[in-house]
Amino acid sequence: MFFGTAEPTPFDLRFNLLGIPVRVHPFFWLFWAMMGWVPRDPGSTAVWVACVFLSILVHEFGHALVLRAQGMDPEVVLHAFGGYASHHNDRRTSTWQRLVMLFAGPGAGFLLYALVRLLWSVPGFREWLSPGQMETQGQMRLLQALGYLQFINLWWGLINLLPVYPLDGGQMARELLRAWNPWRGVEMSLYLSAAVGAAIAGWFFFGPQREHPYTGILFASMAFESFQALQSRRY
Numbered sequence: 036m037f038f039g040t041a042e043p044t045p046f047d048l049r050f051n052l053l054g055i056p057v058r059v060h061p062f063f064w065l066f067w068a069m070m071g072w073v074p075r076d077p078g079s080t081a082v083w084v085a086c087v088f089l090s091i092l093v094h095e096f097g098h099a100l101v102l103r104a105q106g107m108d109p110e111v112v113l114h115a116f117g118g119y120a121s122h123h124n125d126r127r128t129s130t131w132q133r134l135v136m137l138f139a140g141p142g143a144g145f146l147l148y149a150l151v152r153l154l155w156s157v158p159g160f161r162e163w164l165s166p167g168q169m170e171t172q173g174q175m176r177l178l179q180a181l182g183y184l185q186f187i188n189l190w191w192g193l194i195n196l197l198p199v200y201p202l203d204g205g206q207m208a209r210e211l212l213r214a215w216n217p218w219r220g221v222e223m224s225l226y227l228s229a230a231v232g233a234a235i236a237g238w239f240f241f242g243p244q245r246e247h248p249y250t251g252i253l254f255a256s257m258a259f260e261s262f263q264a265l266q267s268r269r270y
């Protein structure tokens with residue numbers, strides 16, 4: 036995922052994981068708590084925010100670990116909306132290396148999804164977690180968390196692979212089209228991004244998915260940005 040950059044603030048949470056520095060902007064917690072707000076059940080909001088945090092962290096570490104393997108030294112930043120894995124090296128990489136790095140984000144999420152599914156299929160686990168009407172609070176929360184983790188890592192991963200900027204799929208489309216046509220590839224990827232983004236926005240505004248207007252607004256704004264980028268390239 037890549038939605039702009041976030042300047043450091045004094046309220047950032049900073050830590051190191053696997054030798055890679057991580058910075059979490061305060062708006063990250065605020066934004067996702069708002070998105071998952073359940074007025075009568077703050078515990079459920081907390082579980083949701085924890086699952087989003089883990090999922091986006093795993094996604095960005097997919098990118099970051101590949102960047103490091105390619106000789107960069109990456110940093111992971113989570114901000115209001117999503118996150119990014121950046122680096123300051125200007126080492127040249129091949130199209131193939133960039134494609135692998137871009138796919139590694141959603142790929143890491145698919146691995147986490149598979150891991151949760153695997154846990155689910157362990158004999159007795161499902162019965163232990165959900166024994167009927169006798170669930171404890173902890174069992175209920177864990178059940179909820181496993182549901183969120185499956186949903187986020189499967190669906191956000193698939194959405195992220197759509198050829199729309201600035202999603203990973205949009206950047207993968209740019210790499211592929213530029214390799215195919217070095218002169219017009221970037222422009223073609225912007226046309227593709229604007230068209231697919233607009234179509235998906237339409238689907239979320241007018242199709243059977245009408246109860247998710249946020250996703251429609253998100254894709255409409257991504258399509259508009261691709262359209263603007265096309266305009267500014269022309270002049």
Ligand SMILES: [Zn+2]
Pocket residue numbers: 036037094098140141203
């Ligand atoms: Zn990504």
